[in-house]
Amino acid sequence: MIEALVLAFEQLGDKRIRRPMLWTILLALAVSALLIAGAAAMFALLELSGIVFIDMALALLGSIAAAFVAWLLFPVLAAEFLYLFVDQVADAVEERHYPGLPPPNPASYWQYTVAGIRLALVMAFFNILILPLSFVPFAQVIHPFFYFTINGVLLGREFFEIVAPRRMDFAAVRQLRRKHRIKLFVSGVVIALLFIVPLVNLIAPIVATAFMVHIFHGLPGSGRQRNELRS
DSSP states (O other): OHHHHHHHHHGGGOHHHHHHHHHHHHHHHHHHHHHHHHHHHHHHHHOSSSOHHHHHHHHHHHHHHHHHHHHHHHHHHHHHHHTTTHHHHHHHHHHHHSTTOOOOOOOOHHHHHHHHHHHHHHHHHHHHHHGGGGTSTTGGGTHHHHHHHHHHHHHHHHHHHHHGGGTSOHHHHHHHHHHTHHHHHHHHHHHHHHHHSTTHHHHHHHHHHHHHHHHHHTSTTSHHHHHHHHO
């Protein structure tokens, strides 16, 4: 697993990966900036107290709160935009590290869109649900446990299910996922950790995709394994 992560970082210099990485970062940052600006404008227009300096202070606090929420939800936004570039990243990794594979069978844009919306809604729901724990002194101790458990399950499953269907049908994907659910959960925890490290979280979706390609091809019963057996 460590080797898979190292290989994923090493390939960031690949020109086929730099473009989707740049677009993922720019799109996610643009939406985050719009969220913060929208919150600031809303508080400024509401004029809750009618007193200028108090309303300015409330607008500032609203912007700070929106920035905090945007930071928490950045993994959701970045992962959502990643779906536009999944095949480019996976193709680059497979061509370099797994030559000789048959052509992949990528999902349709509609399938990726549905998967992205599902991931965004589920992750946003659970992360907002546990958000109050980060503000309660005693609960702050258990917040990381819930964060990594929830996101480990969700991210491990979701990234696996955007990579694996390129090489096998969905029934086989679900069977393989259940068989290796512990390893995929740990992989999800690693991905969740990438999403909270400052600066690294900007490229986390790309790294996570490349990382999961290596994890998938290392599993017994994966597309690579079956191809080697046929050879």
